[in-house]
Amino acid sequence: MKEIIELLKENLGNIIKDIKVHNDKRIYLTIEKEDIKSCTKIIFKDRNARYIIASGIENFDSFEILYHFGFDKSGTIVSIRTYLDKEKPEIESLTDIIPGISYIEREMWELLGINFTGHPELKHFLLRDDWEKGNYPLRKETYEQ
Amino acid sequence: MRVKKPKIRELKEAVKGAFSKPYTTDFPYKSHTPPLRYRGKPEYNKDVCVGCGACFQVCPAKAIEMVDKIENHTATRTLIQHPSQCIFCGECERNCITKEGIKLTTKFDIAYFNERDTLDSIEHKLIICQHCGTVIGTEKHLQWVLKRIGNLGFAQPVLLTQLMEMLKVKTDFEEKVVTPIQRTDMLKIVCPKCRRIAFISDEKKGR
Amino acid sequence: MNLKTKALKKSLWVYHMSGGSCNNCDIEILDCLTPKFDIERFGMVLVGSPRHADVLLCTGIVNKKCVERVKEVYKQTAKPCVVVAIGSCACSGGMFRDGYQMGGPLDTIIPVDVYIPGCPPKPEAMIAGIVKFLEKLK
Amino acid sequence: MNNKQQNTKKVVVPIGPYHPLLEEPEFFALYCEGEKVVDVEWQAGYNHRGIEKLSESKHWDQVTFLVERICGICSTSHPFAYCNSVEDLLGITVPERARYIRSIIGELERLHSHLLWVGLAGHFLGYNTVFMWAWKYREPVLDIFEIISGNRNHYAMFKVGGVRRDIENEDIPKIRKVLGELKGQIEMLTGAVLDDPVLAARLKGVGVLTKEHIKNFGAVGPVARASGVDIDVRRDDPYAAYPLVEWKVITTENGDVFDKAVVRLLECFESIKIISQCLDAIEGKKGEIQGEIREVPPGEGIGRHEAPRGECFHYIRSDGTNRPVRHKIRAPSYVNIPTFKASCIGQTIADVAIILAGVDPCYCCTERVAIYDAEKKKKLYDFKYLVEKSKEKTEKIRKEI
Amino acid sequence: MKKLFIDYDRFLNVPDDGIRCSYKMHPENNGIISLREEIAFLFACRRCEDYPCVNSCPTGALKREEGIIKRSNVICISCKTCSLACPFGTILQELIPRIVSRCDVCIGRLKEGEQPLCVKTCTNGALGYIEEEEIKDRTDIYTIGDHIIVRVFNWLHTYGIKK
Amino acid sequence: MNINIWFLPIAISFGTAFVHLIIKKAGRNVRKWVSLAGALAVVFSCLYSMYINYNVLSSGEILGLLFAILISFIGLFSISFSQWYNPEASFVYDGLLFLFLGGMLGVVLVHSLIALYIYWEIMTVASFFLVLFSDTDEARKASLKYIIMTGAGSIFLLFGILGIWLLEENILWKHIFFFCVLVGTGIKAGIFPLHTWLPDAHPAAPTPVSSMLSGVMIKTGIYTLIRFYFIIFKPSWSIGWETVMMILGILTLLGGVFLALIQHDIKRLLAYHSISQIGYIFLGIACGTTIGLAGALYHTINHAIFKSLLFLGAGVLIKATGSRNLDDYGGLAKKLPLTFGVMTVAALSISGVPPFNGFVSKWIIYQALLTKNNGISTFAFIAALLGSVLTLASFVKVINDSFMGVRKKDISAEHFEISPFMNIPLVLLSAGCLLFGLFSGFITERFLFPSIGEYVLLNIELIKMASYYGWLAISILAVIFITGRRWIRRARKTDTFFGGEILSSETTAFDGTHFYGTVKEITPLKKFYTAEVRGILDIYQVALMSLPRTGKFFINIAVKAVDSLYTRGSIFLNSWVDRLKLLQNGLLAKYLVWFFAGIIIIMEVIRR
Amino acid sequence: MSAIYIFLSFVMVFLSFSICGMLAMWMDRKVTARLQFRVGPPWYQNFADFIKLTGKETLIPEKANTFMFIAAPVLGLIATTIAGTIILLILKNQVSFSTDAILILYLLTIPSLSIILGGSASGNVLAAVGISREMKLLLGYELPFICTLVISAIKSGTTTSLGSIIQFQQQNGMILGSFSGVIGFIIGVLSLQGKLGLVPFDLAEAEGELAGGSLIEYSGILLGLFKLTKAILLIAGPLLLISLYLGGFSISSITGVITGILKYILILVLFILIKNTNPRLRIDQTLKLFWGWLTLLGFAGILLAIAGW
Numbered sequence A: 001m002k003e004i005i006e007l008l009k010e011n012l013g014n015i016i017k018d019i020k021v022h023n024d025k026r027i028y029l030t031i032e033k034e035d036i037k038s039c040t041k042i043i044f045k046d047r048n049a050r051y052i053i054a055s056g057i058e059n060f061d062s063f064e065i066l067y068h069f070g071f072d073k074s075g076t077i078v079s080i081r082t083y084l085d086k087e088k089p090e091i092e093s094l095t096d097i098i099p100g101i102s103y104i105e106r107e108m109w110e111l112l113g114i115n116f117t118g119h120p121e122l123k124h125f126l127l128r129d130d131w132e133k134g135n136y137p138l139r140k141e142t143y144e145q
Numbered sequence B: 001m002r003v004k005k006p007k008i009r010e011l012k013e014a015v016k017g018a019f020s021k022p023y024t025t026d027f028p029y030k031s032h033t034p035p036l037r038y039r040g041k042p043e044y045n046k047d048v049c050v051g052c053g054a055c056f057q058v059c060p061a062k063a064i065e066m067v068d069k070i071e072n073h074t075a076t077r078t079l080i081q082h083p084s085q086c087i088f089c090g091e092c093e094r095n096c097i098t099k100e101g102i103k104l105t106t107k108f109d110i111a112y113f114n115e116r117d118t119l120d121s122i123e124h125k126l127i128i129c130q131h132c133g134t135v136i137g138t139e140k141h142l143q144w145v146l147k148r149i150g151n152l153g154f155a156q157p158v159l160l161t162q163l164m165e166m167l168k169v170k171t172d173f174e175e176k177v178v179t180p181i182q183r184t185d186m187l188k189i190v191c192p193k194c195r196r197i198a199f200i201s202d203e204k205k206g207r
Numbered sequence C: 001m002n003l004k005t006k007a008l009k010k011s012l013w014v015y016h017m018s019g020g021s022c023n024n025c026d027i028e029i030l031d032c033l034t035p036k037f038d039i040e041r042f043g044m045v046l047v048g049s050p051r052h053a054d055v056l057l058c059t060g061i062v063n064k065k066c067v068e069r070v071k072e073v074y075k076q077t078a079k080p081c082v083v084v085a086i087g088s089c090a091c092s093g094g095m096f097r098d099g100y101q102m103g104g105p106l107d108t109i110i111p112v113d114v115y116i117p118g119c120p121p122k123p124e125a126m127i128a129g130i131v132k133f134l135e136k137l138k
Numbered sequence D: 001m002n003n004k005q006q007n008t009k010k011v012v013v014p015i016g017p018y019h020p021l022l023e024e025p026e027f028f029a030l031y032c033e034g035e036k037v038v039d040v041e042w043q044a045g046y047n048h049r050g051i052e053k054l055s056e057s058k059h060w061d062q063v064t065f066l067v068e069r070i071c072g073i074c075s076t077s078h079p080f081a082y083c084n085s086v087e088d089l090l091g092i093t094v095p096e097r098a099r100y101i102r103s104i105i106g107e108l109e110r111l112h113s114h115l116l117w118v119g120l121a122g123h124f125l126g127y128n129t130v131f132m133w134a135w136k137y138r139e140p141v142l143d144i145f146e147i148i149s150g151n152r153n154h155y156a157m158f159k160v161g162g163v164r165r166d167i168e169n170e171d172i173p174k175i176r177k178v179l180g181e182l183k184g185q186i187e188m189l190t191g192a193v194l195d196d197p198v199l200a201a202r203l204k205g206v207g208v209l210t211k212e213h214i215k216n217f218g219a220v221g222p223v224a225r226a227s228g229v230d231i232d233v234r235r236d237d238p239y240a241a242y243p244l245v246e247w248k249v250i251t252t253e254n255g256d257v258f259d260k261a262v263v264r265l266l267e268c269f270e271s272i273k274i275i276s277q278c279l280d281a282i283e284g285k286k287g288e289i290q291g292e293i294r295e296v297p298p299g300e301g302i303g304r305h306e307a308p309r310g311e312c313f314h315y316i317r318s319d320g321t322n323r324p325v326r327h328k329i330r331a332p333s334y335v336n337i338p339t340f341k342a343s344c345i346g347q348t349i350a351d352v353a354i355i356l357a358g359v360d361p362c363y364c365c366t367e368r369v370a371i372y373d374a375e376k377k378k379k380l381y382d383f384k385y386l387v388e389k390s391k392e393k394t395e396k397i398r399k400e401i
Numbered sequence E: 001m002k003k004l005f006i007d008y009d010r011f012l013n014v015p016d017d018g019i020r021c022s023y024k025m026h027p028e029n030n031g032i033i034s035l036r037e038e039i040a041f042l043f044a045c046r047r048c049e050d051y052p053c054v055n056s057c058p059t060g061a062l063k064r065e066e067g068i069i070k071r072s073n074v075i076c077i078s079c080k081t082c083s084l085a086c087p088f089g090t091i092l093q094e095l096i097p098r099i100v101s102r103c104d105v106c107i108g109r110l111k112e113g114e115q116p117l118c119v120k121t122c123t124n125g126a127l128g129y130i131e132e133e134e135i136k137d138r139t140d141i142y143t144i145g146d147h148i149i150v151r152v153f154n155w156l157h158t159y160g161i162k163k
Numbered sequence F: 001m002n003i004n005i006w007f008l009p010i011a012i013s014f015g016t017a018f019v020h021l022i023i024k025k026a027g028r029n030v031r032k033w034v035s036l037a038g039a040l041a042v043v044f045s046c047l048y049s050m051y052i053n054y055n056v057l058s059s060g061e062i063l064g065l066l067f068a069i070l071i072s073f074i075g076l077f078s079i080s081f082s083q084w085y086n087p088e089a090s091f092v093y094d095g096l097l098f099l100f101l102g103g104m105l106g107v108v109l110v111h112s113l114i115a116l117y118i119y120w121e122i123m124t125v126a127s128f129f130l131v132l133f134s135d136t137d138e139a140r141k142a143s144l145k146y147i148i149m150t151g152a153g154s155i156f157l158l159f160g161i162l163g164i165w166l167l168e169e170n171i172l173w174k175h176i177f178f179f180c181v182l183v184g185t186g187i188k189a190g191i192f193p194l195h196t197w198l199p200d201a202h203p204a205a206p207t208p209v210s211s212m213l214s215g216v217m218i219k220t221g222i223y224t225l226i227r228f229y230f231i232i233f234k235p236s237w238s239i240g241w242e243t244v245m246m247i248l249g250i251l252t253l254l255g256g257v258f259l260a261l262i263q264h265d266i267k268r269l270l271a272y273h274s275i276s277q278i279g280y281i282f283l284g285i286a287c288g289t290t291i292g293l294a295g296a297l298y299h300t301i302n303h304a305i306f307k308s309l310l311f312l313g314a315g316v317l318i319k320a321t322g323s324r325n326l327d328d329y330g331g332l333a334k335k336l337p338l339t340f341g342v343m344t345v346a347a348l349s350i351s352g353v354p355p356f357n358g359f360v361s362k363w364i365i366y367q368a369l370l371t372k373n374n375g376i377s378t379f380a381f382i383a384a385l386l387g388s389v390l391t392l393a394s395f396v397k398v399i400n401d402s403f404m405g406v407r408k409k410d411i412s413a414e415h416f417e418i419s420p421f422m423n424i425p426l427v428l429l430s431a432g433c434l435l436f437g438l439f440s441g442f443i444t445e446r447f448l449f450p451s452i453g454e455y456v457l458l459n460i461e462l463i464k465m466a467s468y469y470g471w472l473a474i475s476i477l478a479v480i481f482i483t484g485r486r487w488i489r490r491a492r493k494t495d496t497f498f499g500g501e502i503l504s505s506e507t508t509a510f511d512g513t514h515f516y517g518t519v520k521e522i523t524p525l526k527k528f529y530t531a532e533v534r535g536i537l538d539i540y541q542v543a544l545m546s547l548p549r550t551g552k553f554f555i556n557i558a559v560k561a562v563d564s565l566y567t568r569g570s571i572f573l574n575s576w577v578d579r580l581k582l583l584q585n586g587l588l589a590k591y592l593v594w595f596f597a598g599i600i601i602i603m604e605v606i607r608r
Numbered sequence G: 001m002s003a004i005y006i007f008l009s010f011v012m013v014f015l016s017f018s019i020c021g022m023l024a025m026w027m028d029r030k031v032t033a034r035l036q037f038r039v040g041p042p043w044y045q046n047f048a049d050f051i052k053l054t055g056k057e058t059l060i061p062e063k064a065n066t067f068m069f070i071a072a073p074v075l076g077l078i079a080t081t082i083a084g085t086i087i088l089l090i091l092k093n094q095v096s097f098s099t100d101a102i103l104i105l106y107l108l109t110i111p112s113l114s115i116i117l118g119g120s121a122s123g124n125v126l127a128a129v130g131i132s133r134e135m136k137l138l139l140g141y142e143l144p145f146i147c148t149l150v151i152s153a154i155k156s157g158t159t160t161s162l163g164s165i166i167q168f169q170q171q172n173g174m175i176l177g178s179f180s181g182v183i184g185f186i187i188g189v190l191s192l193q194g195k196l197g198l199v200p201f202d203l204a205e206a207e208g209e210l211a212g213g214s215l216i217e218y219s220g221i222l223l224g225l226f227k228l229t230k231a232i233l234l235i236a237g238p239l240l241l242i243s244l245y246l247g248g249f250s251i252s253s254i255t256g257v258i259t260g261i262l263k264y265i266l267i268l269v270l271f272i273l274i275k276n277t278n279p280r281l282r283i284d285q286t287l288k289l290f291w292g293w294l295t296l297l298g299f300a301g302i303l304l305a306i307a308g309w
């Protein structure tokens, strides 16, 4: 646990904006969205963390994506948090680093309206193909005036 | 573990199968009793349920419908359990304030052709606010509360009237509360909101 | 009751389709085939194509993506066929009634003959439901 | 030479949405050349019920039922992971008896789920005898569930902070008896599967997943363990009673369907071991089974559980009310199914069936997110409306046909 | 700094679902309900010696902490028993829902000069979004935290009992 | 016997060819009727000579006449068909057709071997130009291959004929001559290692021509072989050859059908089937018994019927869709019901499904093989049965691909079955398929036995019984259909079931490419197929490859030759009169030199 | 043998074989069920199925070729019945023609062919996969089946007349009694298993993969006809095998009938056992099995037979 924090600091020291240690096994990092690619490369490729999932959340003033990675030796989960613009949610796709992330990115695309640049096939996955554009089910309601 | 005995085990088991009694139940021919704790169709217990509506609130599937009907002076609350929507989770039973008001029976054979055949409903008399006409609670619920908190409840005039009702004491609370509500009206059958208004009415005036 | 109806009652071929269920109803349907319940006793078998089916067992809430498909399958089933809604999901939507993906409980999409609520209905309940229906058929 | 210029047109062989292979509706378009599969497209969403979204409108307590209904096969793993996640948020531990009971339920479920898998795999292979036998052996486990929880499948045992129902002491001997019988039967089944040359011919070397695949797709559970990736949440991130009992993680090296079967079968023995130890621990004792939780403060929590199919992952965020703000559910199948693509290509249609089965996919939990109708704040369907609408529709359709 | 002003007693006449809320993290959220609940327990409650409410509650969701009643929103099943038991009409039925809402006082979400949605939709002036000075001269004014001002007929205050 | 009548068919053919030459300026409409009249006349003359001479003919002559009738009928049908198929063809084409016809008739009708050889060459040259006719790259290559291979065959044949002329008692020479004859006729007939011109030439030729090539021309090889084997070299001395021929037959049969299984080009596929059916005939002959001969003859007739039917049917498909590739077809049954019907009949016949004709003849061959009863014939029997199943498999693919399933593009209405020129041959041929199966007893007794010259020990009763069952089946089918028509109309139409998913039909057309994918993957077959792809099985290619130097030299010459041949060839085709130019150089010249040299040698020999 | 006589026997065979076949199918289902600890269907199950199917609506897919779609099952039924008739007539009169076994062989491929044509006509891709498998399967089992036939033929003195084969066996004992006989019998059982589409070789209708495979589009009476064909085939196939290897089925005496039924049941039980202890094979494995091992075995059998073993 200590080692993992050390390791993260060592490898990602300059990238990490914020580190929150929830408890022994849960670590939340915050990074800028531009760094996501280099960060995952280090964590996933070099440090051999297991990709678990990504989860997107809509906040009031931003979108937030959490990329969860597991270090299975110690049972630690490192969640990398990035914030995206509310107006134009966009982030680089990680499909070329983690092939398995493709589906969740598609899902976030259709359910949350986050655009993943560089994703090979952003098309409907869970919803019907004729799903109405701009209706993103997982977004919280927009303001009613 | 890896002993090579291809097919022999299977054949043995097959032969065993062929010459033993079938494992199949006799179900439709003989009736089947599910275990005691089987979570079957929920049913109201007419004697115990007090109509508080907690089951309606906790039901994750919203399978219980609560309808309050107010028709001049007689108000009833109907709780309808829809087996067609029920997920048989048992939450209603677990959370029932009387513990016994609704019970998951062991009835499993609830197939129906028309939903109306299976609905289980219970009716309660409602006490409504004499002032504003909103629902206060069911008669039985009030009595239940009273029983539960004993004399603590005497501070609550609505409970008190219930007690009188139970004791068959004739009361003249029937008269309609006049508007604007006054402090004296708090002793009538009024809803918490009206009671609050009654309480603060003259105190505010006093300012 | 003529011979053909009698035969129909003795030989119901089941096609099972799921319109967005939690799987459990489906598993319980399969369970009906297995030694404990063995609906083959009554001549019921699970078939792979709705063309062969006499009974459509439908589970799940029938979500929006499935609506068309369910209709399609119903049209492709050889009549007379019995549609059975298995599980609370199919009967009314159950827990997921308020979800947006809800395409409507089964009976708003195709005519349903028997409803077997339960989450999941135990195999006995399914058998009992079908027996009930057969009795009605008389 | 005409053979050379043979055009490489592909044909789409649809598997699904309604297909006997799939319990749930799901659509796989197999792009084939002859019987050989050259590409697979997975189209999901037939099972999508919007649970993640629905969960935002349900009480912490009700969410257990909702997530339970993500899936019926391992209906306890989602509540398990969910409860773990809320407890992680709260930073509490549950009473000891509850921990044991949780483990017992989890492992019993693993037993029935693995047996179910063995049966289904047999079914897909056309080996109906195995199907019937495995499901027959599974039946007592369900009966046990029915006795202790009141339902064969959706047990409703879990609760944030503990368990809802106790395992009565008088039921424990029954469980032990079933376990004893099961052990012999699974031994038979294991032997039968391992020794059968025909099965070996069908399964060995089919649908091989390398460690690289596993890593790339993040596959978990028996799928990963069959490829020699040694992960198991129960050991790596101990929870419930798992750190308190003796057991071991099964791994094999080849990553083909045969190995997946072996892993699952051997895991059954471990499960039996765990259950017996847990039963020893609670037998004859009394104890709290629920902790009291009065408030869920704002924060976030992650819960994991090693479901029969692999790691089940729940992420919840609370804002201090009594329902989650965000509930992300990552079911094992979500990461396991994509491996199917890697392992299917180049195989024949006949093998696709068993490869799919090897992953043991369940789509229901892969597709849980949902939508809440923003316009109508009231219930979408009230009861009368329902009845009327259905009648109307039915008439219309009857006329149509 | 503008604060949210709540005239608690005026609410007694406000129709139930008249007010909307812009806290959209949950569907059907109406933050004002939770504020009202809090205010009710803080100011409207008479702190009965032997609290009929707590005693009547069948689940133990109500608890008295430092004299103030607190309802656990996880445990409460919204059975309304406490509401019936309270002699003073403190616990209104709509204030003890099963699913609670949340108000963040719209912090950080308002544009310049904008009022929270609840204020905008409240028709009879029970709510306001105002500078503290504006209501200095009115009676029964209390502040909760940094962002909320309440006007409520406070029994405790009237009778000289400090919180 | 009336010699005039005897040669009447040949004369008429050549005459018609000449007439075409004369009326070359006349419109196609005129030439159409001339062609038809000519072809009809040929048919009638053949029938007539059969009719009036039936009682006086020797068995060998009946055999020849039988072939002649066959040739004339197929010729008539093909010519009629080609009026629809090649409406714009020039007079050259028509003329060549008749020349070809005449050549073939000559081969089977003449008595003298020398004359046979001459007609043989006429036939070869005429067919060469017909293959070349469409003048595409493919056609050029195929025709070159064809002419080189058959040219070589001719030389062998000539050598054989000469040898017979010199007929010595020396056994060794006899064997050598027989070998030559075998090679010579084998190339024509398409015996296994020598078959390779066939799958190239058939697709390249215009469809009616392929129908004639495959339906009858390769039968002239069979005819010649029969003549040599049964009449000139008696089977009794040729014990060794029996085994060789048996093995060749097995190879031809299985090789052909296995290669056919994976073809996508419909004509190529049919060509390979011709090879495999020739294998059956060869097996029959190889038995050396009369039963075998009867089977072989019967199968020859049947093969002519169904194979030309198949080619003509394929012609309809090609014309309608503009493609020879099976994958481009699909769902044509709705548009071309007649073609669908006749092709199905033909497919069932060729696969030997009772009660169609293919079954009976194959059955006789099986009997022959079984009665032969030595080791190799047992295996030949197995191979033959297997071949029959494989044929079925292959044709299931054809039927499935072309007629079932869905059509991607629509075909224009002019290709529908409206032309009687095309419909009547198809219908008559398919009727032939059925009748030759149902009246097999009659046919064997009245035609085959006389042509063999003795009553064969064959269980005619059984054949009759089989055809009785055929009648039974057909009548039951008919009854069911007549009674069930109303009921069928009542049946509800629905969409296809794809597990409930709505899919476009294009993506789900499971056609030929996919059908036998697995077969290709099986290890020994895989080798076989890769070998075939690499051309190892093609002796033409092997010859080109295995003699590097000569090969190079050969190729050099070939390239030059091809060049000049193409230019010349097309010029030749365009101007019949200018044909003398061709003799200036080029391969054809060489070929003609061989040809004439051969004749001169023969003349010399005759004079001696 | 007059035409009327043949026709009458045709009808009789149709009735009796289909009834017996359905009973055999019931037995198959029942025994299977018992092996799996189940109760299994009642004896009238298959009749009920068939009657029900006649009462059901028949659907014809729009894309299908109607003629072929309807003709195929009829064709298969007629061919199988004819095969049955021939076998029965031979068994009855003990007279037959040379090579009638080949005729039967050919007729017995027609049911498969009819499935193939029907599946092909239905225009469904799953059916197409199914029929391509069925076709390959046909290719596969035909070769060893021919070997079976040849072995028996050689053993009984090179005759492919069933009658003489039976007569030979009556005089010299069952062919099964020799080495090559055993080989031939085993191959025969396996190939018949394939012909009947029973489990290790049921890939054409593979429920699990192809949703009913080649029959996916069939419904109502047409499906019933296919079932009927299967039922008749379930009698005719084993009868052929009995005639070839087990000394025939004498229907003239009671003991003959009883031993015949016992022989039949022996074969049926073999079928059921094989069916229930094996998973379905892949198509290439099937082909390898049939064209590889079984054919080699068959050839070995033939050589043994030629050598007189």
Ligand code: SF4
Pocket: B044, B048, B049, B050, B051, B052, B053, B054, B055, B056, B079, B095, B096, B097, B098, B099, B100, B101, B102
């Ligand atoms: S008493 Fe129980 S059953 Fe009755 S309404 Fe209340 S909670 Fe429901």
Ligand code: SF4
Pocket: B042, B055, B058, B059, B060, B061, B062, B063, B064, B081, B085, B086, B087, B088, B089, B090, B091, B092, B093
């Ligand atoms: S059992 Fe569950 S779903 Fe059913 S009524 Fe009770 S609480 Fe609702």
Ligand code: SF4
Pocket: none
């Ligand atoms: S209102 Fe007055 S009289 Fe009544 S309880 Fe309060 S203090 Fe006493």
Ligand code: SF4
Pocket: B087, C020, C021, C022, C023, C024, C025, C059, C060, C086, C087, C088, C089, C090, C094, C118, C119, C120, C121, D069, D072
């Ligand atoms: S009714 Fe229950 S068990 Fe059935 S599908 Fe719905 S949630 Fe699952």
Ligand code: SF4
Pocket: C023, D070, D071, D072, D073, D074, D075, D077, D078, D307, D309, D331, D332, D333, D361, D362, D363, D364, D365, D366
């Ligand atoms: S992994 Fe499968 S079985 Fe487990 S919860 Fe998910 S869908 Fe159900």
Ligand code: SF4
Pocket: E044, E045, E046, E047, E048, E051, E052, E053, E054, E069, E085, E086, E087, E088, E089, E090, E091
């Ligand atoms: S009963 Fe009412 S006034 Fe008394 S403590 Fe409880 S909430 Fe306050």
Ligand code: SF4
Pocket: E056, E057, E058, E059, E060, E061, E062, E071, E075, E076, E077, E078, E079, E080, E081, E082, E083, E096
């Ligand atoms: S509503 Fe809640 S707080 Fe009030 S009595 Fe009921 S459970 Fe207790």
Ligand code: SF4
Pocket: E004, E020, E021, E022, E023, E030, E031, E032, E102, E103, E104, E105, E106, E116, E117, E118, E119
């Ligand atoms: S202040 Fe904002 S969050 Fe609070 S109730 Fe009003 S609108 Fe909702």
